[in-house]
Amino acid sequence: MNETVGCLLIHGFAGDINDILPLAIRLREEGYQVECPTLEGHGTTRRQMAKSTRHDWLRSADEAYKRLRMRADSIVVIGFSMGGLLAFHLTTNYPVELLITLNTPYKYWDVKEALHYLREDFPTHSRRYIHGIGRIPLSSMVQFRRLLSETKPLLPKITTPYVLLQARHDDTVHAVSAEILASTVNEAASAEISWYEHSNHMILHGPDKEEAIAHVLAKIKAHFASKYEAADTPTRSPEPAR
Numbered sequence: 001m002n003e004t005v006g007c008l009l010i011h012g013f014a015g016d017i018n019d020i021l022p023l024a025i026r027l028r029e030e031g032y033q034v035e036c037p038t039l040e041g042h043g044t045t046r047r048q049m050a051k052s053t054r055h056d057w058l059r060s061a062d063e064a065y066k067r068l069r070m071r072a073d074s075i076v077v078i079g080f081s082m083g084g085l086l087a088f089h090l091t092t093n094y095p096v097e098l099l100i101t102l103n104t105p106y107k108y109w110d111v112k113e114a115l116h117y118l119r120e121d122f123p124t125h126s127r128r129y130i131h132g133i134g135r136i137p138l139s140s141m142v143q144f145r146r147l148l149s150e151t152k153p154l155l156p157k158i159t160t161p162y163v164l165l166q167a168r169h170d171d172t173v174h175a176v177s178a179e180i181l182a183s184t185v186n187e188a189a190s191a192e193i194s195w196y197e198h199s200n201h202m203i204l205h206g207p208d209k210e211e212a213i214a215h216v217l218a219k220i221k222a223h224f225a226s227k228y229e230a231a232d233t234p235t236r237s238p239e240p241a242r
Contacts, residue, residue, distance in 0.1 A: 005097075005224060006033035006072025008090070010061055012081030013144050014136045016043035020080050020102075022204045026213050032220075033072045037064035039086075041140075050137035054147040061086040065094055076220055079104060081173065081201065082144060085151045091160050098223045099158065099189070100216060102165040103201055105148060106181050107174035155181065159188040163219045165203065165212055166193060172201035 007027045011019040017036045028034045039060045041052025061083075068075060074097040079087030084104025091099050162185055166178035182191035194215050199206035204213070 003073045003224070003228075004033060004071065005074050005076065005220070006035065006068040007076045007078060007220070008061075008065055008068050009034065009036045010064075010077070010079045010083030010086050011036070011039065011042070012083050014042065014049065014140065015081070019202070020078070020083070020204060022209060023078070023213050023216060026217065027220075030217060032076075033068060035064050035068040037061065046137055050139050052140070052143075054143045054150075057082075057143075057147070058086060058089055061090055062093075065090050069094075074224070076100065076223075078102070078216065080204070081105065082147070085147055088151050088154050088158060092154050092157050096160050097227075098163070098220060099160045100163045100165070100219065101181070102212070103167055103170050103173050103203055104164070104177065104181065105173040106152070106177035106184075108145075108148065108172070108177075152184075155184040156186055158185040161223060162189040162191040163216075164191060164193045165196065165215065167196045167199040167201065167203050167206070167208070169197070169199070170201050170203075 007024075009017075009020040009024050009027075011017055016038055017024070020036060024034050024036050037060050039052075040056035041049045042057075065075065065077070075095065076098045077087045077090050077096050078100040079085070080102045081104060084101030087099060087101060087104075090096060162182075164178045164182055166173075166175055168175055178193050178195075182193050185191055194212075196203060196208035196212060199208040199212075203209070
């Protein structure tokens with residue numbers, strides 16, 4: 001069976017495609033069609049970010065799905081951090097073969113882990129947090145919180161096979177979010193969590209990068225291999241009555 005598989009990768013809040021670029025490159029090298037949109041208002045200036053809303057971010061993801069659908073038969077949606085929230089919306093609105101989220105929030109901002117990283121290397125991490133706080137408009141934070149609130153009621157509707165990757169020491173998202181997400185989606189999604197012990201929030205740029213990428217690739221290959229096997233298995237005709 002020849003089927004073109006497309007992978008839609010969605011970056012995180014106040015981020016850009018660099019969030020998920022290492023994974024996108026590997027997927028393209030493996031022969032998948034890849035789409036990595038920059039969400040409205042992201043990757044530019046603080047002023048542009050402030051002008052965008054959660055509806056704009058959802059529209060960016062929606063348009064990216066439609067572009068990818070034009071060149072792929074089946075779609076895998078992969079969301080990093082807030083991108084996972086947008087992935088839930090797409091999965092409830094469009095056909096999605098496999099849903100994958102990385103460090104996606106249910107509970108946001110783990111202060112304990114953030115302070116741990118600050119203590120560990122104050123000169124490096126203090127600059128990161130101060131820069132992050134300074135470049136995110138308050139209005140955008142409000143929009144993010146509303147998106148999170150509006151996404152939670154969708155979770156029981158998720159029946160698509162679902163794979164979660166979560167850094168144990170995530171300094172932005174409470175790691176327990178993965179367990180809550182996995183238990184809140186529909187049982188039909190058969191949610192599976194893979195934990196990573198050495199990374200913070202930016203999992204695709206940390207020590208567990210290669211392991212996380214390999215896991216995503218393996219899950220995609222396994223999903224479609226099992227699908228093809230099921231399609232190719234002949235149906236046994238019932239034996240005639242004697």
